[in-house]
Amino acid sequence: MSAVTHSDIALDVNGLRLEAVEGGCVLVPSLDLQIRRGEILGLVGESGSGKTLTCFGIAGLLPTGVRMTAGEIILDGQRIDNRSEKEWRAIRGGQIGMIFQDPLSSFNPVKTIGSILIESARRHQNLSKAEARALAIDILKSMHLPGSSACVDAYPHQLSGGQRQRAMIGLALINNPALLLADEPTTALDPTVQLQILALMRRKVSNSAGLMVTHDIAAAAAICDRLVVMLEGQIIEEGPTRTILSAPQHDFTRQLLAAAPIGTLTHGGGQ
Ligand SMILES: Nc1ncnc2c1ncn2[C@@H]1O[C@H](COP(=O)(O)OP(=O)(O)O)[C@@H](O)[C@H]1O
Ligand SMILES: [Mg+2]
Structure with a gap:
């Protein structure tokens, strides 16, 4: 060792x-x-x-x-x-990326999953809107969520508990x-x-x-x-x-x- x-x-x-x-x-x-x-x-x-x-x-x-x-x-x-x-x-x-017990109360309910991910990626990385959206879709796919607009453009309450927690892990990891x-x-x-x-x-x-x-x-x-x-x-x-x-x-x-x-x-x- x-x-x-x-x-x-x-x-x-x-x-x-x-x-x-x-x-x-x-x-x-x-x-x-x-x-x-x-x-x-x-x-x-x-x-x-x-x-x-x-x-x-x-x-x-x-x-x-x-x-x-x-x-x-x-x-x-x-x-x-x-x-x-x-x-x-x-x-x-x-x-530091963070994941909490209840992703429904941790996500802003009036923002789509994609926009939350995009905002975080752009705050911490030098990305255009299109690049950040592509990254958000990639991250959601890597979390075994549909990278389609059905998920990117969904609001937190439209996902199941397990899907929301996957999206939360994606959000926590999007900036490495x-x-x-x-x-x-x-x-x-x-x-x-x-x-x-x-x-x-x-x-x-x-x-x-x-x-x-x-x-x-x-x-x-x-x-x-x-x-x-x-x-x-x-x-x-x-x-x-x-x-x-x-x-x-x-x-x-x-x-x-x-x-x-x-x-x-x-x-x-x-x-
Ligand atoms: N805002 C606070 N003000 C004062 N005491 C707190 C506050 N938040 C938690 N505590 C106390 O700190 C202790 C540890 O809480 P916490 O870290 O939430 O425990 P755990 O996550 O292990 O269940 C508890 O006794 C709780 O009452
Ligand atoms: Mg606790």
């Missing part, structure tokens, strides 16, 4: 501390994460353990009630947590991000559609790095190379997916595995 060099690391989170503004309650005391290029890391834990806040912290999208009070976030060797809102707008959608952040990307979908979407995400994260945040350890195990288990804002266990599935060290991890639907715990990750 070759040694890990600094340039292999896409995302490096050091000592991330998140506190509630009111009352100063510590939500995440000190979190360290590293994700290599081509790797998908799964952040799993029960509801309320701080997964979404961690994800939003990495994307510079903390809600007004929550503050990052210590730590640093380094993406592709550059510190990003101290950037201005204007710089963040260039990073999000550009270097260094990091793909996915918060509960399949939680709202039917089990069979979940598997298709997870397989698609796995194939698409090759030059970039992925962080998948979910309460569902089976969904994480299906695509993640490594898992980090979080309880009340702290990492209690981490390791290669195979190791965690076969020899979990912590009681809480064992509970998560026991609660996963029978037969779903297979490791489809890259290692």
Whole structure:
């Protein structure tokens, strides 16, 4: 196995501390994460353990009630947590692509899928309208959506949940991000559609790095190379997916595995 060099690391989170503004309650005391290029890391834990806040912290999208009070976030060797809102707008959608649980509420309902993709591609790349439209159609096709006008010119509510999530992955990847952040990307979908979407995400994260945040350890195990288990804002266990599935060290991890639907715990990750 070759040694890990600094340039292999896409995302490096050091000592991330998140506190509630009111009352100063510590939500995440000190979190360290590293994700290599081509790797998908799964952040799993029960509801309320701080997964979404961690994800939003990495994307510079903390809600007004929550503050990052210590730590640093380094993406592709550059510190990003101290950037201005204007710089963040260039990073999000550009270097960081994001997928959320509910694509219906994340897409602007009055814009067509195509126009949302075109707008993002033109904001981050130097493309003409026609070039951006061609790219949007290519991306939708690569997500196994019809590249036809039926999909490009459809409004978000006209697609099925699974189709919308495919379009959301397309939007997240259209500018070749260094990091793909996915918060509960399949939680709202039917089990069979979940598997298709997870397989698609796995194939698409090759030059970039992925962080998948979910309460569902089976969904994480299906695509993640490594898992980090979080309880009340702290990492209690981490390791290669195979190791965690076969020899979990912590009681809480064992509970998560026991609660996963029978037969779903297979490791489809890259290692
Ligand atoms: N805007 C906020 N202000 C204060 N506390 C918050 C806010 N958002 C979330 N929290 C608290 O932070 C903790 C972690 O929330 P979250 O990251 O959403 O958990 P998860 O995604 O793991 O279910 C919860 O206890 C929640 O109550
Ligand atoms: Mg959450």
